[in-house]
Amino acid sequence: MLDKTFDPKTFEKNFSFDMEASVRKPKAEPFMVLLPPPNVTGSLHIGHALCYTLQDILARYKRMRGFDVLFQPGLDHAGIVTQLLVEKQLYANGVEKGSLTREGLLKEIWFWKENSGGKILDQMKKLGVSCDFSRLRFTMDEGSKKAVTKMFVKLYEDGYLYRGKKMVNWDPLIGSAISDLEVIEKEIEGSLWHIKYRVKGYPDDIIVATTRPETLFGDTAIAVNPKDGRYRHLIGKEVIVPLTDRSIPVIADSYADPEKGTGAVKITPAHDFNDFEVGQRHNLPIIDIMNAKAELNDNVPEIFRKLDRFEARQKVVELLEKKGLIEKVESIKHKVPYGDRSGVILEPRLTYQWFVNAERLAAPAIEAVKQGKINFIPKHWENLYFEWLNNIRPWCVSRQIWWGHRIPAWYGPDGQIFVAETEKDAKKKAVAFYGKNCVELKQDDDVLDTWFSSGMWPFITLGWPDKTKELERFYSNMIVVTGFDIIFFWVSRMIMLGIYNMKKVPFPNVYIHSLVRDEKGQKMSKSKGNVIDPLDLCNTYGADAVRYTLASLASPGRDIKMNSRLVETGRNFLTKIWNVLRFAQMNGCTYNKDIDFSGIKHPVAQWIVVQVKKMVKDLEIALDNYRFDEATKIIYQCVWGSFCDWYMELIKPILQKTSLDSDTKEGYNLQQALLKKDIRDVTAWCILQFVRALYPISPFISKKLSGELGVTDMSWPDVDVIPESFNDSVRKVELMKEAISAIRSVRQFLHISVGDKLNVSFEIQDAEISAFISENQELLNRMAGVVLTENIGSRAVSIVVSGATLKVSIPNTVDIENEKKRLMMECNKLKKQRDDSVARLSNEDFISKAPADVVDEHKQRVEEMNEKIERFNFIIKGLETA
């Protein structure tokens, strides 16, 4: 027997789903859920909770439907994030900055990973995520290393990968190139200095505006627009770079925009993307004035060397001012690139890096989505995908950090590159290349972008480069569920690398879930203090309620405004189901696996079984279409709206009365006993179906309740066993429901208290329904407080429902005028509806152009309304004469 109160804490901890997650069904259709591997440093936030809940719903649902489901967990080594985190901890513990060797730091990070990493996995278990944890993968485990190295070599040998000196976004704190996608533009208040550059052999200065005066040491030209009359005469002249004695040319380039600044722009090819381009066009020298930490180097006058870029800026400005070389300073707002991870201002920097020719990989990736081999859900995300891939730039895959996959490239003494899977192979190549035996090779110091390995996730997890049976079965049969923010980082890379490496798309569907925001619609962030911790929610309301609520909010294409009160709704619903089973248990309902539907005769039982069947069918449609929100509503409506509000109330007399009778042995008869058994069977059967239907969404309580029913098997409800003939009962019960609601409504309207028993009589055309009503008159009594009577006195109100008119006696205290008002109101509503349809039907265009079924519908509506209105009028007339 269940406890009186529903407390998820008492049973959620008792369940683990490892067993079912690891079951393989070799003969069934394969289905894989490709879990986006969380960072090894990660801890579960609300976005993860949503993402994993949706994935887990799919995994469980597919398992229940008989698929061979692989739901494999993993962790991402998260290069930069992890290295920064461990370094920070080491420094905090007294390790001196820069004192660690590569090997030393890696040892520390591995140690950290083994002891403190992957906490999120336990948190996932708390949320009930049914991954097969026995197949946990790490993006830097041995298999991944092997795969990544092989992939790198393959790409290189196929000509997709090259090393080149290019300008990249450089993070001076990390000391590495970072991805263009990790550049965050922030608008800040800054200054625009107008600096005088002296023109050689010319009286006037040329004024150049810049936000970065410290970079003037790297200037190698001043550009003006050839069409700009102000400067035309200066083109070809030499100017002196302030604070130096270096002269640089004034060049003509359309890049200089006469509208911006002074129209003359300093060109610093080593420190600006656009300037680099200009420099290339004009063959300008490149003067790099900074080191990896963005301190000025030996290419600047001695007093500025070793200064940080901002200190240098201050000093440059001071000196310029002293020399009267600053014409004016403007305050401006401008956007500055920041590193997403480090939070510092980035520097464009010219360095040797490894690049993947992404354009070549992108073409088939674009094609695959265009041809519908891959579908985004919701579809509009495809626009974003196309937009990015159509404008894709070379993918810089090298990072100047230590934690990650070391680039399998070796250099000969002359810089010759040898790319190979092992050092031994590289040596062989070197020997062949140089034609001598003893060659000193040095491995590339850099590691690969973390997304390089993540991009291989669909086949790494399945064992590639080995030819595993999982790879054969699951590749191309998976679903990806993830946030829009990693469409570029992850989804598109998986598609590109997947098609390139496996010659077919990794997955046919990508579900993009919404962003979870706070209740005001703001992005959650630690600094704003508006973070909702899913684990807190789980502790308060239970993981099931959190999952249920997240699913209910997962409408496609709209961000989620999260609020812990919303979880209450979920919790309340689960409480309701808990109490449903408690009620059933108290009334001796046990699950009968041999239930024979053909023997179930009671219309109310038949009706609810039909409702459950409909629920299951609707649920299948919803889940097959990733409508998690619909799914929760469908279950809620059936359990609460149909089963609790009606079925349970309607069958209570049967369960409770007969149990009393059988206790006393008085009035006990076989018919009643059999009926009671049927109702008990149906009740338990329905609850089991609810529990199963709910299992993908809220597995803990489902498992608990099904256990109470003595069922451990969690297969999807089989509703095809329900006889079609049950549909006939729907009319009867629906009329009963309508009558009960109408009587209750009248009661409230006329302020007749529930205690007052009223008499009621029915006028029903349909004999079967009529018989059903009189056979079940005690239900009317119980639910609406009315007693079926042949002759009702003249003090009565009439109620018009579909297919019947009811007369209900009313006490003397009730004001007849009120009743008239009520009837008129009801009647006017009907008239309005009728007139609307009549108006349409009198429109010839409507008759000729609207579809026949719509026209018929309106004709029928007019008839129905007229019939009801007639009955109303009759009643109102009667009331007036009374």
Added chain:
RNA sequence: GGGCAUGUAGCUCAGCGGUAGAGCACUACGUUGACAUCGUAGUGGUCGCAGGUUCGAUCCCUGCCGUGCCCACCA
């Protein structure tokens, strides 16, 4: 500058070419045997604005306004 999404009840959101929906909130009434994490009945909406297409528009199209986001540029 280019693009995407979004605007429906007080709030959070479904829906959709053919009679505007749910949950919460609110109002009234109720409840000692499944459940107050409850029940019953109600109140509440020119579906952002303006045009157009259509027999018919909340839904499709165009424009505008508001909101959120993405990309690009910025001397």
